[in-house]
Amino acid sequence: MTTHIQLPVIPTEQPAEREQPLVVACEESADAQALPALVEWRAREGSALEAHRPLHAGAERADQIPREYALMSQAELDERIAQARATLGERVVILGHHYQRDEIIKYADARGDSFKLAQFAATKKAADYILFCGVHFMAESADILSDARQQVILPNPAAGCSMADMANIAEVEELWTILDDLYRDETSAEAGAAGEGQPQPIIPITYMNSAANLKAFCGRNGGIVCTSSNAEQVMAWAFARGRRVLFFPDEHLGRNTALKMGIAPERIVVWNQRRDFGDIADEQLLIDAQVILWKGWCSTHQRFSPEQIAEARERFPGVRVVVHPECNHETVMAADLNGSTEYIIRVIEQSPAETVWAVGTEINLVKRLAREHPDKTIFCLDPIVCPCSTMYRIHPAYLAWVLEELVAGRVVNRVMVDGETARWAKVALERMLATKGA
Numbered sequence: 001m002t003t004h005i006q007l008p009v010i011p012t013e014q015p016a017e018r019e020q021p022l023v024v025a026c027e028e029s030a031d032a033q034a035l036p037a038l039v040e041w042r043a044r045e046g047s048a049l050e051a052h053r054p055l056h057a058g059a060e061r062a063d064q065i066p067r068e069y070a071l072m073s074q075a076e077l078d079e080r081i082a083q084a085r086a087t088l089g090e091r092v093v094i095l096g097h098h099y100q101r102d103e104i105i106k107y108a109d110a111r112g113d114s115f116k117l118a119q120f121a122a123t124k125k126a127a128d129y130i131l132f133c134g135v136h137f138m139a140e141s142a143d144i145l146s147d148a149r150q151q152v153i154l155p156n157p158a159a160g161c162s163m164a165d166m167a168n169i170a171e172v173e174e175l176w177t178i179l180d181d182l183y184r185d186e187t188s189a190e191a192g193a194a195g196e197g198q199p200q201p202i203i204p205i206t207y208m209n210s211a212a213n214l215k216a217f218c219g220r221n222g223g224i225v226c227t228s229s230n231a232e233q234v235m236a237w238a239f240a241r242g243r244r245v246l247f248f249p250d251e252h253l254g255r256n257t258a259l260k261m262g263i264a265p266e267r268i269v270v271w272n273q274r275r276d277f278g279d280i281a282d283e284q285l286l287i288d289a290q291v292i293l294w295k296g297w298c299s300t301h302q303r304f305s306p307e308q309i310a311e312a313r314e315r316f317p318g319v320r321v322v323v324h325p326e327c328n329h330e331t332v333m334a335a336d337l338n339g340s341t342e343y344i345i346r347v348i349e350q351s352p353a354e355t356v357w358a359v360g361t362e363i364n365l366v367k368r369l370a371r372e373h374p375d376k377t378i379f380c381l382d383p384i385v386c387p388c389s390t391m392y393r394i395h396p397a398y399l400a401w402v403l404e405e406l407v408a409g410r411v412v413n414r415v416m417v418d419g420e421t422a423r424w425a426k427v428a429l430e431r432m433l434a435t436k437g438a
């Protein structure tokens with residue numbers, strides 16, 4: 001285990017109440033509970049979280065919080081957050097991912113995607129504490145990029161990313177060993193014939209949405225990290241050094257990027273880690289492949305479809321459709337534009353008044369864009385909208401709790417990446433920063 005979380009301590013004065021489910025009303029959620037128990041969340045997420053697949057460290061303590069915070073009204077939470085924030089001053093910086101609800105975003109010193117926020121945090125040297133209102137892998141990245149004395153806090157340790165949880169180090173190393181065996185002849189022939197300077201048989205690329213130990217795996221094995229903004233540049237970097245790419249954990253971002261770069265569909269294979277030998281019929285497929293994709297996905301972005309786009313075009317002639325590249329390839333092809341959350345924000349901001357936008361990304365961001373650009377019509381492609389259920393686990397109650405603990409001199413829900421993992425993860429991140437356009 002390479003990551004550690006300081007888990008919340010639940011007061012013992014009310015033992016009878018500790019087993020009660022915590023229910024926090026939330027206007028924006030269609031769900032009965034804004035803070036579902038992990039077991040319910042797992043059931044809702046279905047096959048995305050199979051039993052044998054461990055979640056990030058700390059997730060087993062889902063949604064634990066002192067009961068008094070869970071029962072506070074929004075008005076009281078607001079007051080207590082503001083008070084604690086004022087008391088802590090510059091000692092704390094609060095980061096809010098674009099997919100966070102407005103009740104959280106309004107307290108954020110910066111909002112952005114995961115990498116932008118981690119970079120912002122790295123400039124805030126005066127802050128002792130970085131409160132990352134996002135998900136676990138983002139807090140890990142902030143810990144890797146911040147100073148050693150700074151402490152990174154994830155208000156609710158259960159806020160993971162279901163896609164990131166679909167790849168773990170044991171499974172990736174197992175595949176790596178298989179590939180190493182398979183490509184050994186290439187390596188030894190090259191070593192004998194030409195020696196150094198020959199392309200590697202395969203280069204690992206991990207999406208930013210992955211655990212720190214997977215980023216470290218890439219750092220140690222000549223690989224690199226990518227974001228949805230720079231996946232193409234990063235893949236070009238990898239092909240300048242290797243014959244093949246292993247891309248994890250998002251199958252869809254990997255496929256969309258590879259196809260955009262002109263890689264033939266038959267040279268792209270999917271390794272299904274849930275099946276024997278990845279569900280690969282013949283190992284020759286792995287030898288002939290240029291890109292091997294991990295079978296992971298984002299349940300939020302998989303909700304969007306070409307049918308929704310066709311319907312939007314019928315209802316709003318002239319509508320522009322922009323989607324995130326975590327959507328499946330058919331949806332990306334049916335859209336007018338695709339790109340990262342930062343890209344989506346930028347194209348909508350720069351578009352003329354009166355334009356109409358159908359957007360395929362997380363609902364909190366789409367609603368915020370609609371509110372901030374009243375001169376444009378902006379709506380979500382999915383009529384049955386649902387927030388990212390993992391991002392949604394950062395409720396203002398958690399923010400109030402961790403801030404008041406800091407005021408009292410206690411740090412709860414800290415996310416720490418051990419030194420060795422952080423060192424190699426940073427190597428992979430720095431390779432990304434050195435690529436053109438990162």
Ligand code: SF4
Nearest residue numbers: 161162163298300388
């Ligand atoms: S939107 Fe998808 S990729 Fe992003 S945090 Fe949620 S589950 Fe993970």
